[in-house]
Amino acid sequence: MPKFEWQEVSIDVDEDGFIEDPALWNEQVALALASTEGVDALTEDHWKLINYLREYYAKFGIAPMIRKLCKETGYSLKEIYDLFPSGPAKGACKVAGLAKPTGCV
Amino acid sequence: MPKFEWQEVSIDVDEDGFIEDPALWNEQVALALASTEGVDALTEDHWKLINYLREYYAKFGIAPMIRKLCKETGYSLKEIYDLFPSGPAKGACKVAGLAKPTGCV
Amino acid sequence: MAAEPVKRVTDIGPPHYGKYLPPVVKANYGKWVDHEILEPGVMVHIAESGAKVYTVRAASPRLISVNKIRAYCDLADKYCEGFLRFTSRNNVEFLTAKAENVAPMKKDLEALGHPVGGMANSISNIVHTQGWVHCHSAATDASGIVKSVMDALHEEFTHMRMPGKLRIALACCLNMCGAVHCSDIAILGIHRKPPKVETERLPKICEIPTAVASCPTAAVRPANISGVNTVEVIEESCMYCANCFTVCPAMKLNDAENDGLSIWVGGKVSNARHEPMFSKLAIPYIPNNPPCWPEVVDAVVNIVKIWSKNAQPYERMGEWIERIGWPKFFKMAGIPFSREHIDDFKHAGLTYKRSTHIRF
Amino acid sequence: MAAEPVKRVTDIGPPHYGKYLPPVVKANYGKWVDHEILEPGVMVHIAESGAKVYTVRAASPRLISVNKIRAYCDLADKYCEGFLRFTSRNNVEFLTAKAENVAPMKKDLEALGHPVGGMANSISNIVHTQGWVHCHSAATDASGIVKSVMDALHEEFTHMRMPGKLRIALACCLNMCGAVHCSDIAILGIHRKPPKVETERLPKICEIPTAVASCPTAAVRPANISGVNTVEVIEESCMYCANCFTVCPAMKLNDAENDGLSIWVGGKVSNARHEPMFSKLAIPYIPNNPPCWPEVVDAVVNIVKIWSKNAQPYERMGEWIERIGWPKFFKMAGIPFSREHIDDFKHAGLTYKRSTHIRF
Amino acid sequence: MPEQKFPDKLQELKSGAWPSFVKEIENAAQTSPMAKDLYGQLNQSYNEKIGHWKHGGIVGVLGYGGGVIGRYSDLPETWPNVSHFHTMRINQPAAWFYRAEDLRKVCDIWEKRGSGLTNMHGSTGDIILLGTTTPELEPIFNELTAIGFDLGGSGSCMRTPSCCVGPARCEWAMYDTLALTYDLTMTYQDELHRPAFPYKFKFKMAGCPNDCVASIARADMSIIGIWRDEIQIDQDAVREYAERGLNIQSVVVGRCPTRCMAWDSKELFIDNENCSRCMHCINVMHRALRPGNDRGATLLIGSKAPIMEGALLSSVLVPFLEIVPPYDDIKGLVNNIWELWAEEGKNRERVGEFIQRVGLANFLDAIGLEPEPEMIAFPRENPYVFYRTE
Amino acid sequence: MPEQKFPDKLQELKSGAWPSFVKEIENAAQTSPMAKDLYGQLNQSYNEKIGHWKHGGIVGVLGYGGGVIGRYSDLPETWPNVSHFHTMRINQPAAWFYRAEDLRKVCDIWEKRGSGLTNMHGSTGDIILLGTTTPELEPIFNELTAIGFDLGGSGSCMRTPSCCVGPARCEWAMYDTLALTYDLTMTYQDELHRPAFPYKFKFKMAGCPNDCVASIARADMSIIGIWRDEIQIDQDAVREYAERGLNIQSVVVGRCPTRCMAWDSKELFIDNENCSRCMHCINVMHRALRPGNDRGATLLIGSKAPIMEGALLSSVLVPFLEIVPPYDDIKGLVNNIWELWAEEGKNRERVGEFIQRVGLANFLDAIGLEPEPEMIAFPRENPYVFYRTE
Numbered sequence A, B: 001m002p003k004f005e006w007q008e009v010s011i012d013v014d015e016d017g018f019i020e021d022p023a024l025w026n027e028q029v030a031l032a033l034a035s036t037e038g039v040d041a042l043t044e045d046h047w048k049l050i051n052y053l054r055e056y057y058a059k060f061g062i063a064p065m066i067r068k069l070c071k072e073t074g075y076s077l078k079e080i081y082d083l084f085p086s087g088p089a090k091g092a093c094k095v096a097g098l099a100k101p102t103g104c105v
Numbered sequence C, D: 001m002a003a004e005p006v007k008r009v010t011d012i013g014p015p016h017y018g019k020y021l022p023p024v025v026k027a028n029y030g031k032w033v034d035h036e037i038l039e040p041g042v043m044v045h046i047a048e049s050g051a052k053v054y055t056v057r058a059a060s061p062r063l064i065s066v067n068k069i070r071a072y073c074d075l076a077d078k079y080c081e082g083f084l085r086f087t088s089r090n091n092v093e094f095l096t097a098k099a100e101n102v103a104p105m106k107k108d109l110e111a112l113g114h115p116v117g118g119m120a121n122s123i124s125n126i127v128h129t130q131g132w133v134h135c136h137s138a139a140t141d142a143s144g145i146v147k148s149v150m151d152a153l154h155e156e157f158t159h160m161r162m163p164g165k166l167r168i169a170l171a172c173c174l175n176m177c178g179a180v181h182c183s184d185i186a187i188l189g190i191h192r193k194p195p196k197v198e199t200e201r202l203p204k205i206c207e208i209p210t211a212v213a214s215c216p217t218a219a220v221r222p223a224n225i226s227g228v229n230t231v232e233v234i235e236e237s238c239m240y241c242a243n244c245f246t247v248c249p250a251m252k253l254n255d256a257e258n259d260g261l262s263i264w265v266g267g268k269v270s271n272a273r274h275e276p277m278f279s280k281l282a283i284p285y286i287p288n289n290p291p292c293w294p295e296v297v298d299a300v301v302n303i304v305k306i307w308s309k310n311a312q313p314y315e316r317m318g319e320w321i322e323r324i325g326w327p328k329f330f331k332m333a334g335i336p337f338s339r340e341h342i343d344d345f346k347h348a349g350l351t352y353k354r355s356t357h358i359r360f
Numbered sequence E, F: 001m002p003e004q005k006f007p008d009k010l011q012e013l014k015s016g017a018w019p020s021f022v023k024e025i026e027n028a029a030q031t032s033p034m035a036k037d038l039y040g041q042l043n044q045s046y047n048e049k050i051g052h053w054k055h056g057g058i059v060g061v062l063g064y065g066g067g068v069i070g071r072y073s074d075l076p077e078t079w080p081n082v083s084h085f086h087t088m089r090i091n092q093p094a095a096w097f098y099r100a101e102d103l104r105k106v107c108d109i110w111e112k113r114g115s116g117l118t119n120m121h122g123s124t125g126d127i128i129l130l131g132t133t134t135p136e137l138e139p140i141f142n143e144l145t146a147i148g149f150d151l152g153g154s155g156s157c158m159r160t161p162s163c164c165v166g167p168a169r170c171e172w173a174m175y176d177t178l179a180l181t182y183d184l185t186m187t188y189q190d191e192l193h194r195p196a197f198p199y200k201f202k203f204k205m206a207g208c209p210n211d212c213v214a215s216i217a218r219a220d221m222s223i224i225g226i227w228r229d230e231i232q233i234d235q236d237a238v239r240e241y242a243e244r245g246l247n248i249q250s251v252v253v254g255r256c257p258t259r260c261m262a263w264d265s266k267e268l269f270i271d272n273e274n275c276s277r278c279m280h281c282i283n284v285m286h287r288a289l290r291p292g293n294d295r296g297a298t299l300l301i302g303s304k305a306p307i308m309e310g311a312l313l314s315s316v317l318v319p320f321l322e323i324v325p326p327y328d329d330i331k332g333l334v335n336n337i338w339e340l341w342a343e344e345g346k347n348r349e350r351v352g353e354f355i356q357r358v359g360l361a362n363f364l365d366a367i368g369l370e371p372e373p374e375m376i377a378f379p380r381e382n383p384y385v386f387y388r389t390e
């Protein structure tokens, strides 16, 4: 299992860089993971998305469908890609510490 | 709604002689209803069947299927007809104060 | 009341058919080799031995009085050595070994008001059910519609000029007593309103789990309404099948305004040529219009006409439509195609058109 | 790593096909009037203008190296003004206006090890998938079986002596990437053991509701196992489809012992004659036997043989079987009929034989 | 006719070419007050467009669980003579043959104790005696048995079996439908009269694939005659048909569903291996073509009306069986089926629905039959196979 | 080949008449360590009868949500060079036409930065570049766009549309399949690259009912060319076929599914009203018969592989549509469908499954189409109608 180290953060991640144990996620970890996704700083916009994702996941046990994400956060798909260049699944979910999206590829 | 009177018993029944309000059933009523089904006295065997029917109904909200009735009470279908000449549905259920069996005719 | 017979017997079963077979039938039982339909409603069967039995078939309204049965019996005595039979479509048949009996018997039957016919490529009797005459479940009457339709079609009973056999059936509710689900033309009584639940009375007279289990679309669910354990109906999920009413009197659907009929076509039972087929929806709704249901009569007559004009020999309704395609059928019949025609039950997907085999 | 190109562009889409059409194609685009298949793998198309384009089609294993592509390109340069195309079944095609180029090009292709053929009533390339070469989901390999089967059948690629087209497809798991579900013969990788649930790891890496929802037979259900909220599998309800694994890595099904293949027949895609049809189960299970899967090869060759010997001209596999009946197919193919053949999913009842149309 | 507050709409159904049920009711009403009130209530329905019967009743005769359909008017005050209006189902003789003498006796009983109205016959096959009261049930039953008639079935029982005219008057009967019907009826008197199944179970016997009793559409077990060997052709007779103007190519050969025939204007050829025994060519040219001599029946299972999973047609259970008394193979199979279905079937689940729920393969296993390809139209299309590994 | 602890089973697949993928891997392995380890791992799979890839990865290029399938070996220590082995899906040019010049450029990029192995093509239609590492993805993408290629689709997006050769080389193309494919691909670049649907959505364009791109079996929207007017018959050419030995009666007329043809050895007759445009007669006698001139396409919807409700074939949505740029009618319809399905579809529910769940009639309502009888094979058989009363 690869170790991912960034500043003081050191966590186990899988090959795709997704966190292995979601329980270990915190804001620092988010920042650390963001760095791998071409995101230098987490702005308010980033946090709005991350928080929405985490809350949704906590409530329903799944990541929201993307249309729902856009609708409920008010960001267009384009804006999400601007915030997380590798997109909502690979980028935002990773930073938010969610289970890796699967299946539909 | 026809009134059915027998000795001290006086209850509302439908045209088929089934009790209208199952809450009013008691052993005396059973005896009364039995008289309409060609049963003069309720023997231990009759009560075994009646009690089984009532317990099953209380538990599941339905009358048992006849095969189950035979199996669980140990009476053959013939014995049941001997006890209640108009059979388990029309005879035994009526005496036991169950809702009138429907449908499958 | 009269005194009971001395000995009460049970389980004797029906009379043995052996007692009831006409002599010529008994003598040639299982030894028939051919038959010929001589004229509408009259046929002869020929046995190995060369023996012949002539059959005269007459229409019957099925709902008959004992006096009518006695009249049949008199005819049987007069021409058929006291024997007669009924058919699987409720016609009455008189069998005789004597060719010379046919003509007078036919005359007598017609005098009695019972047309002779229904054989070969014709329209036979309408298989039907109880309707308002006897059933609690009926969304329409049965006998009245049958009478009205057959009044209009009787010439097709007494002639043999159809492309093939045409079987009409009627059922007064979705229970479909009879063979409505597999008929060339089927007339079906329907409800169009959800059950009216007698909330309080229901638990006293109905088994709640049975009522809940009875609904094909799970529209019935247990509910506690002001303290009473009863059921409620999710009205959007109800398609008015009345199965809940069948098991629970406190869920009545009958509705004078909204009940009515639907017309179905293209079913068949026999294995001749095409495998048996179900009837398919042609006309979703026609209002009840007693006593003569003119809209139903027109609809049926119209469908009979376009079929008889266009089908090839021995092409039953469903076979014909399969050849020309449903779009053409709707067009020829002048029936508007609507959302009701599109299946949305269990196997609906299989009824979608999964090819480009389109006729333009 | 090399420096990035100056400007990062996105969403440019594929190259416009216009750039890639051979000149004769471009000139006669949309103006073709006829074609003729001249010999196996060679055809000519004729345009309104009288112009002709010759096509030579060669087999390809689909999994090819860049060097092989370069070799194709060289041929394209040599004979086809630098143009080439691939087909929807992964063969490679060379188009030229020059009739005289056909023979040498064919020779070159054969020298390169790529048989020319696959046209008209022959067996074309096997549409297939990734297998052990790339996919996590594979219950078998793809390329190896394809190679083994086509080694045995290559003469049917290079000849045109079949009753009709025969389309074979292979998919390495029930996801059925490709067209296995509508092929004359389909080879399908299957699992036969339920998923092994990694109980503790599962909630960390999988969405539990998604895993539960993924199961067509509701065999996956949420469970709390020694304090962990995870899922469990009701093994009797599992039919090994692996959809749970698709959405959840912690539910692996691969099993060296029990994985294997099944053979399906009688599907088709084209609307020619019969409407498109799904493939139907012929052989429920054949074990994996790499590298040459002889049992699979034998099974396929056997089915090809009985079909090609018995079908009428232009009768595809499914059309032929429909004519002779499935009982006869099983008999002729020597395949024992077993409980696995009988459908038990959603529409199973519709697959039961609902007539007496039996051939004895 | 009784005085009514509604216009007499039924009147309009007395004229016309088709025999009138209204006239029949009127006729009975001359002597029966019941029939008179039936007329009245029915006429009220015709005016109001709604039926006036209460939800089912449960009445019967001693020792039987079925055979009577209880019925009460919901307007007993307006139409007191139909306040009770139960029907009795009387088990018809096989193939509906009667001797006038006996039929008259039935009429007499019914005139005396019932409405005098009947259905000849009900859809299942019984004689339907339309309308009597609860107290009359026992006497009627006893008088009927005295003349040799017994009740038919209602409720969750084996229903009254019925059959086509078969060998009594048809050259195509591949087995004796009347004998089998009578035998099954007698063998299963207890199952007929004392409902103990999850739901109803109907038998219908047809002598050949023409299925003149619609068994494949409405019998839980359909027994349909069939042959296994070759169709017998009399080529001279075929030519005669042609000479007399039958277009054999289009009407016979052209409609053969398996396209297994050929006609060269001299000889008719049938590829019997591909013939699906549909009867069409035989039906059309009965003088020239006859079924083969290796005769028996196909057993099919499970047809029914739509409620509740959608209508079903019967499907093949035993592709071919010789039908010979005492029919032990059929009865053995029936017993196994009933045993299983009675044990595992849900309340109000017909055997056809039961099979769909548990799966045909499992059903076959449980009743001890081997799967055969004749049982299916085609093998499964979905790959959702419950493989059995060790 | 690398040293192995397993016997080299793959070797056996190098001989034989069919071109060998093993030789292709070997060929690439000469320069690519990745291809070398692929050989090794695959050979291990052949020995162990099991695959060695871990469950899917999620990797990609910036700004795109798909186009790359992440893949990792579960034996990274044994086969380090395939520890990453991602495939890239490259959007093929319509109908898979290439200029050698450009194709060589793709090869060069892939040789330099990937395994040197490809699939020409994937089942959806893309060029599949088999195996590279995460760090190479961005550079490859940039180099590809520089030569005019872009990624195809993966994930819950519009997938790479594809089409048959159509008007480029086929006389039966009823519309321009390549033009429509290109146009839809370009119009929906965003939907292709940035997954935002409930599940995948595939388009396949076939020029005529022969459907050479199997669109009816594996496209959420299948657009299949068709004509409405009469088949054009050249009777002389028909006779020529006959003279040259074609048995028109049995091979052409006898296989017409609607039996709407007749041939009297002189003239071929087609009852065009009953012709279902199946193409068979045209396929067989292409010199004599040609489709009509009123041309367009049928739009069908919903086909897919079995998971999870069982495989579906596409079914008719629009019986006939003229196909003319800018295709606004198609796009309007597609937008309505996507809008509805994206809003109401469940996660991983293909549009075909969605329609089955909500019902075709409701679906039509929601996307603004009127029901037409061409959309169904036959009307409903069950009486479970959701009537709408006022």
Ligand code: SRM
Pocket: C035, C086, C087, C088, C089, C090, C091, C118, C119, C120, C121, C124, C125, C127, C164, C165, C167, C179, C182, C183, C184, C267, C268, C269, C270, C271, C272, C314, C316, E095, E163, E164, E165, E166, E169, E170, E171, E172, E210, E211, E212, E213, E214, E283, E284
């Ligand atoms: C008397 C009766 C049997 C009985 O036991 O009562 C009977 C008797 C004959 N049928 Fe029938 N059929 C009888 C109901 C049926 C039914 C059942 C039904 O209608 O409910 C069917 C299936 C109908 C369906 O498919 O929906 C039926 C489908 C046939 C067929 C197949 C017709 C077809 O092309 O599909 C034939 C063959 C023929 O007529 O060519 C046939 C042929 C015959 C023959 C010719 C058999 C024979 O050689 O004796 C008999 C006279 C035919 C006629 O009436 O034209 N019989 N026949 C039934 C008469 C009913 C009536 O009063 O009209």
Ligand code: SRM
Pocket: D035, D086, D087, D088, D089, D090, D091, D118, D119, D120, D121, D124, D125, D127, D164, D165, D167, D179, D182, D183, D184, D267, D268, D269, D270, D271, D272, D314, D316, F095, F163, F164, F165, F166, F169, F170, F171, F172, F210, F211, F212, F213, F214, F283, F284
């Ligand atoms: C090149 C290609 C289209 C492409 O864009 O790549 C193509 C090209 C032609 N097809 Fe096709 N078909 C091609 C894949 C298909 C497919 C799709 C598939 O196989 O996955 C089908 C549907 C198959 C199915 O039903 O399962 C297909 C079903 C047909 C048919 C109908 C055959 C039938 O009887 O069912 C015809 C008509 C015919 O051949 O008589 C046809 C006819 C043709 C013609 C004659 C059309 C023409 O006039 O140019 C072309 C040459 C035929 C040949 O190869 O015999 N093409 N054709 C495809 C070649 C694939 C290959 O390499 O073998």
Ligand code: SRM
Pocket: B103, B104, B105, C128, C129, C130, C134, C135, C136, C137, C175, C176, C177, C178, C179, C246, E056, E069, E071, E087, E089, E119, E121, E122, E123, E124, E125, E126, E127, E128, E152, E153, E160, E200, E202, E217, E218, E219, E303, E304, E305, E306, E307, E308, E350
């Ligand atoms: C009398 C008869 C109609 C007729 O006029 O001929 C009849 C009448 C009734 N049928 Fe029936 N069925 C009659 C033959 C049929 C048939 C046809 C057949 O048996 O060949 C069917 C279709 C085949 C089948 O069994 O599926 C039939 C399918 C039903 C059903 C639906 C059963 C199902 O599984 O879908 C019901 C509802 C039920 O069982 O609860 C039903 C229920 C009823 C009830 C008892 C009404 C009810 O909901 O309780 C009707 C009583 C009417 C009355 O008041 O007199 N009846 N019923 C037929 C019996 C006469 C006889 O014994 O000869």
Ligand code: SRM
Pocket: A103, A104, A105, D128, D129, D130, D134, D135, D136, D137, D175, D176, D177, D178, D179, D246, F056, F069, F071, F087, F089, F119, F121, F122, F123, F124, F125, F126, F127, F128, F152, F153, F160, F200, F202, F217, F218, F219, F303, F304, F305, F306, F307, F308, F350
């Ligand atoms: C590469 C390709 C197979 C090939 O070798 O050609 C492929 C490969 C995969 N498919 Fe596929 N599918 C490919 C064409 C198809 C097709 C055929 C088509 O598009 O014409 C189908 C059937 C049609 C359909 O869409 O239903 C297909 C139906 C599936 C499914 C089942 C989808 C369904 O709704 O039933 C899955 C499972 C999923 O989506 O989770 C799937 C999933 C997959 C995954 C991503 C595995 C997974 O479970 O996540 C495979 C990745 C393999 C790998 O490691 O490289 N693939 N997949 C094809 C794409 C190449 C390309 O872009 O050109």
Ligand code: SF4
Pocket: C129, C130, C131, C135, C136, C137, C138, C139, C171, C172, C173, C174, C175, C176, C177
């Ligand atoms: S069809 Fe319905 S209404 Fe008519 S008799 Fe049967 S159950 Fe009664």
Ligand code: SF4
Pocket: C194, C195, C214, C215, C216, C217, C218, C219, C220, C233, C237, C238, C239, C240, C241, C242, C243, C244, C245, C253
């Ligand atoms: S009428 Fe039918 S659909 Fe409606 S609630 Fe009752 S059982 Fe359900």
Ligand code: SF4
Pocket: D129, D130, D131, D135, D136, D137, D138, D139, D171, D172, D173, D174, D175, D176, D177
């Ligand atoms: S069929 Fe299955 S194993 Fe093969 S490539 Fe597709 S998803 Fe992978």
Ligand code: SF4
Pocket: D194, D195, D214, D215, D216, D217, D218, D219, D220, D233, D237, D238, D239, D240, D241, D242, D243, D244, D245, D253
């Ligand atoms: S393999 Fe398929 S059937 Fe088995 S548990 Fe997983 S999803 Fe369900």
Ligand code: SF4
Pocket: E164, E165, E166, E167, E170, E171, E172, E173, E174, E206, E207, E208, E209, E210, E211, E212, E213
């Ligand atoms: S089913 Fe066959 S045997 Fe019986 S009457 Fe009809 S034609 Fe004759």
Ligand code: SF4
Pocket: C273, E255, E256, E257, E258, E259, E260, E261, E270, E274, E275, E276, E277, E278, E279, E280, E281, E282
């Ligand atoms: S019985 Fe039917 S299938 Fe057999 S030859 Fe005659 S018409 Fe054809």
Ligand code: SF4
Pocket: F164, F165, F166, F167, F170, F171, F172, F173, F174, F206, F207, F208, F209, F210, F211, F212, F213
């Ligand atoms: S689908 Fe039709 S138009 Fe397209 S290549 Fe095939 S035959 Fe030609």
Ligand code: SF4
Pocket: D273, F255, F256, F257, F258, F259, F260, F261, F270, F274, F275, F276, F277, F278, F279, F280, F281, F282
């Ligand atoms: S296209 Fe097909 S349906 Fe039309 S005439 Fe030709 S073969 Fe017959």
